[in-house]
Amino acid sequence: MTTTGEEFTAARGGPLWWTRWRSAAFDWSLALLSAVECAVEGVPFARDAGLPVAAGVVFGLLAGSVLVVRRQWPIAVVLVAIAITPAQMGFLMGIVGLYTLAASELPRRIIGSLAGMQLVGTLIVTFVQVRQSMDRGHQTVGDWFIPFAALATSLGLTAPPVLLGLYVGARRRLMESLRERADSLERELQLLAERAEERAEWARNEERTRIAREMHDVVAHRVSLMVVHAAALQAVARKDPDKAVRNAALVGDMGRQALTELREMLGVLRSGGPRERAVVPLAAVGVAAAAAASRAVEEGEGPCLEELEELVGQSAAAGMVVDLSVEGEVRSYAGVIEQTAYRVVQEALTNVHKHAAGAKTHVRLAHRVAEIAMQVENEPPPEVGSASSAGLPSGGNGLVGMKERVVGLGGVFVSGPTEAGGFRVSAVIPAA
Template structure:
């Protein structure tokens, strides 16, 4: 749609305007051009009346031809070149039509390329000299008359070329503004899409972990009919606490969604976990009944840059969540090592599931967690590998560069 409108504007401003419906501005310009052409024709006819060599019949014919030339300006937008060439030839022997010829010459300069304007303008300059010899002005010498005709033709051509260049500049600026507006819209769309993807990853990372813990504890209550009241109360307390935390984190993520400027700035508006919080994450899984072995080989977890530490935290979190979903009851081994020179390496490994047939049902998964993790690792400048372990089970391994 934008290109069509630009093309229509170009056609109206640079050469095909006559095919479109005339606007109020077009009518005003046409009336002004007709008035100017008639005024020049009347001045030329008045000068011819003082020439004793011009008979009354010739003067009458000149005036009729001049009026017809002015009326022919009505088609100047549709046939600018043909009209200009005809009026150049007519004005050579009929001075009262010179005004209409100058208007037609101006129209060619406005609506046609420079090459066409140069050819038509050259013919007009030549005919101006010929007209000074064929129909001399009784009050001017040949040289003055020829120079005056040449200057008037050059003025019409120069003015027309100026108008054309100005229209082309305005059209170019308009198209550039439209293109910039479209590009700004695309950038805004892309920023919104990235923000939505960031929020979706955050919701998956946080809520999937919390909800999987809830499922594990609820499943334990369902299949442990012989549990003591103390164990039931403790498990119910853990479920309530996990549900409260999940609700709080969901509220915070939705708050980010309602404040796009904060999300666009890369600040989700709440404290983000780092590598130092990895021990608490593993302890939560252990309290849910999972057997997790943490091998933390980083000398100072607090010194790890936030982006790298948070990415490793999310990888471990997703690995523990997947282990609870797909291999409940299996021991999970988490190994984290690295240094500023080598970067951070994290590996989450679990054997095949050892759950009996009458145990709690597996937690369903959407299958998007590992895709989101791979994107998160790539954004941090690292990489992620996952797949079946040669010894059985599943392995999740990632490398993240040690940089802020």
């Protein structure tokens, strides 16, 4: 299994500057080997320099143990190796130090400079050793062998560790880059998932709000008219049986219309087969419902402006004095625009039934070049408190729903009392 950069960093934990205990044990082992090597090589160095053997051994132990700090201070290790090269000591320390230096994050010019110094130091020492050996008669090869042996030895001790260190350092940086990229992709995927969930939640909230508005418009208007007709039916049942029969028929028609509109809305929510609903994730239900609702509106399912006369006639049949006036050239609009205009007029008439029963109401519709405007204005009710006698409750969401509909289409909605004591609802919706 692969681990991301954050998990890799969290998994590390060693003493001092070491990232892992295994790395610390490995460096201490190398330092011990280097110290033993330098101690052994310190014996001939002490004899050649005329020093006590113990001093050479101690010097070798101290110099070789510097390798333990190779990860933290690689420059210091290489400098110590260069310094003890004339004493023919620290070959292991020089090789490991150059490898660590090349694999580090130090600038290339520093790595090249120190590697060059180590190469020159090894070259000089090797040249001197080979020449002394030939002078003593240990070697019988020609003079060309001295520079060749010195160059080959110095390159063999410096070039391989430097090249290997450069390769390992580049590979390590590549792996770190890949880990960072994996972390970045993981964070981006997590952010995208969170945003998708937020969009799905927003779509579900929008769909719930839309359904609430539709339910409010249908139930509030139809049921309000049914309550008004039921009250009138109760009043005239004994005095005028024929009128009572007509009112009862109107109540039945309005109830059937309300059920039809409710079935249409439920049909939109149930659009799509059982198999499709089974495989769609819960987070996408709100998006799918909103898209289905939008398609239903665009395809013309729902009320339109041609039904305004019928809407006004229903309010007139319930006893409201209402007149409808249309200005401009009548034309068709997008389904969502016509439905919004219809719902605004419907909700405004419902509010008149609730709060100003018996008040004369004027409904105006204006077709303009780039917009459609509507206004519903009622005069003061003839009797204060007549709405309460009909028993019509108010949830206070009618005006809010109308404004949300109109503003959602880029229109303007204004409502408020008039100077004469009535109430006016005005809305302007762009035609496009």
